[in-house]
Amino acid sequence: MNHWNQVDPLMLHQGENVLRTLLAAGHQAFFVGGCVRDELMGQPVHDLDIATSAKPEEVIALFERTVPTGIQHGTITVLMDKFAYEVTTFRKESEYEDHRHPLSVEFVDAVAEDLRRRDFTMNAIARELDGTLTDPFGGQSDIGRRILRCVGVAEERFDEDALRMMRAVRFASTFGFRPVKSLWAALLAGRDKLSYIAMERVRVELEKMVLGPDPLRGLALLQRSGLLQYAKAALLPKEEASEAEGKDGGRAYDETKVLAWRLLHRNPPxxxxxxxxxxxxxxxxxxxxxxxxxxxxxxxxxxxxxxxxxxxxxxxxxxxxxxxxxxxxxxxxxxxxxxxxxxxxxxxxxxxxxxxxxxxxxxxxxxxxxxxxxxxxxxxxxxxxxxxxxxxxxxxPVHTLSELAVSGRDVLEISGRSGGPWLGELMKRLLLHVALGELPNERQAILEYVESVVEEDGDKRAD
Structure with missing residues (x-):
């Protein structure tokens, strides 16, 4: 992997400058995660994330324009020209208190230790400036075999961050990868933990899946796993609501919250x-x-x-x-x-x-x-x-009142009447006539029509 083929050349140039600056200061620095994965897969690379041995304060000192986007977790955004690069210090994480947030973060010196905390093997690959890959968990091989596998023990990865289960379904869908048995078993065993994850974050994964190249595969995996029924907005279908109500942990039916059930329907209408x-x-x-x-x-x-x-x-x-x-x-x-x-x-x-x-x-x-x-x-x-x-x-030719050649004020002036509901109704009628081609969108023609309507209306009132 000596050359990048899927990256905007200007973005790559500035990203490599970030790596060179870190290396020149005596730090380690690598491209990591999705950018390396996508390049290996021949997919477009949209951003370049960087992992380094430099501490956050050292990163800030090396670059003119930075943003402390996640400094408590070691992440600094470095701005280079029009591009932004997330630069994160090598770290390992402690136990997770809510299946989402680590109790503490410890900075480390080795990139392999940093890769160990990541979700899937295909995302746990680092690339040096010269193209050398650090791939301690066989991610490149898994990409070649088109399989989805967790780094280390799947149960532990999902227990750390329950959103990873939705990400697994999304990656399997968008990339056409096959989840290995150990991953799937861990997902089924830990799917109830999805209830800890904010609905917005679940929705983002679901939306990416639906907008991907094979949404039907993703929907089928959601059906098989039953995962969505544990999301915060997922309630029971009507036929099960009566049994659930009144029981410990039961959830009452709410018609505004049944998308999960509908998506899990095995025989869509x-x-x-x-x-x-x-x-x-x-x-x-x-x-x-x-x-x-x-x-x-x-x-x-x-x-x-x-x-x-x-x-x-x-x-x-x-x-x-x-x-x-x-x-x-x-x-x-x-x-x-x-x-x-x-x-x-x-x-x-x-x-x-x-x-x-x-x-x-x-x-x-x-x-x-x-x-x-x-x-x-x-x-x-x-x-x-x-x-x-x-x-x-x-x-x-027209879709809105603002596109008409006359305004409500013009109609009031020529009619000699004061405003009221009639004006709105007449303006809608004018819009429809012009849209249908029954009246040209010309000021004089429209005003003549208005005059005829006003005159006809006056005659009716006199009668």
Whole structure:
């Protein structure tokens, strides 16, 4: 491994400068962890982590720009040009008090001792400046054999940090590795410890798995392990809730917290939808909307459910919007409508939900077509319908009131009336007419239409 092939050249250059500075000061220094693993696997390297014998205060003294991001654990972030490098002192850790945090950290002088505390053998490899590898636990061999193995005793590694069990599932899914028997047995024996881990950290691992190249493998491993049912937001399904309530340690059913159970469902209601997941780009909104609908989570529950799992509000709301868009579209029974009526319905929905949501839904539908998940329609009929919907989507000239050639103030001036609910309703009507192409988005044309509406309204009042 004399040359890096998967790293941005500028990032590598500055990272090597960090190593040279540490070495010149008489310290040991290595690239470690995921960057070495990914280079060996031919995967893109996104950051370069460094391990060194230098103490945190010595690292700070050697570099002009540093941030004490985890100084209590020996980690200093070194800033070089536009790049950031986490530089961590060789260390070993004591017993863990909560299956997550070590009671104490002891700095050591040998890189092999530092590698011993890491989770999996593929992450316990260090690379010197000249490309020499330090691999005391056979990580390179395990990568070649495509197996996932813990450093040392698996039970001890999971007891130290219970999140490692979720990371094991994620790595097995994203890399296509096979967990060895000892790892899998330790995971099953220690899965209850996942309840100690903050839900946000569990969600991050789950999201990386769902956005990876083979999410179905990850979901299958979660099913087999039953791991998610021990996460903090995971409660029992309805049919088991009555038995659990009132018992010691029992957990009552809460409809906003059943994602874990749905993900563990061995016979998903729409299995063909799940097969389309890897065909979508790694966009959380697209993949989670399809995944949750394959498990028949209704649109009205999606946002609450994802927020309970600590997803950001924007992702939760946009995911729910795509599911509700799909529900509204299917509720129109599009197979029964003539093209013009269907076009009007499409544009109504695109205005209601927005251009981005409509576009995301279309991307999902084309992915579903690739796995023939089109319901009662023939593949050709559904493909033609989606192509027409894409054409309508692209032709809509406006989506928001701010895009109209007139404002609410313009409408008030020409109508001679004071504001009120009528104004909002009229503005929405103008937006829809322009979106449908029934009215050009031109100031004069719109104001003439407003005048006719006001005049007609006045005549009705006189009658």
């Amino acid at each position: 729409r299995p063909e939808w799940l097969t389309a997941l890897p065909l979508l780009p790694p966009d959380p909104v697209l993949r989670w909307s399809l995944l949750l609908q394959s498990l028949e989570v209704p649109g009205e529950e999606v946002s609450r459910l994802l927020k309970n799992w600590t997803f950001p509000n924007q992702i939760a709301e946009e995911t729910a919007a795509i599911v509700r868009f799909d529900e509204a579209w299917e509720a129109t029974k599009p197979e029964l409508l003539e093209e013009q009526a269907l076009r009007r319905k499409w544009i109504h929905l695109q205005i209601e939900f927005g251009r981005d949501i409509a576009q995301g839904w279309l991307r999902r539908q084309f992915a579903l077509l690739q796995v023939s998940a089109y319901g009662d329609m023939t593949e050709q009929e559904e493909a033609e319908r989606m192509s027409v919907a894409l054409k309508w989507h692209q032709e809509v």
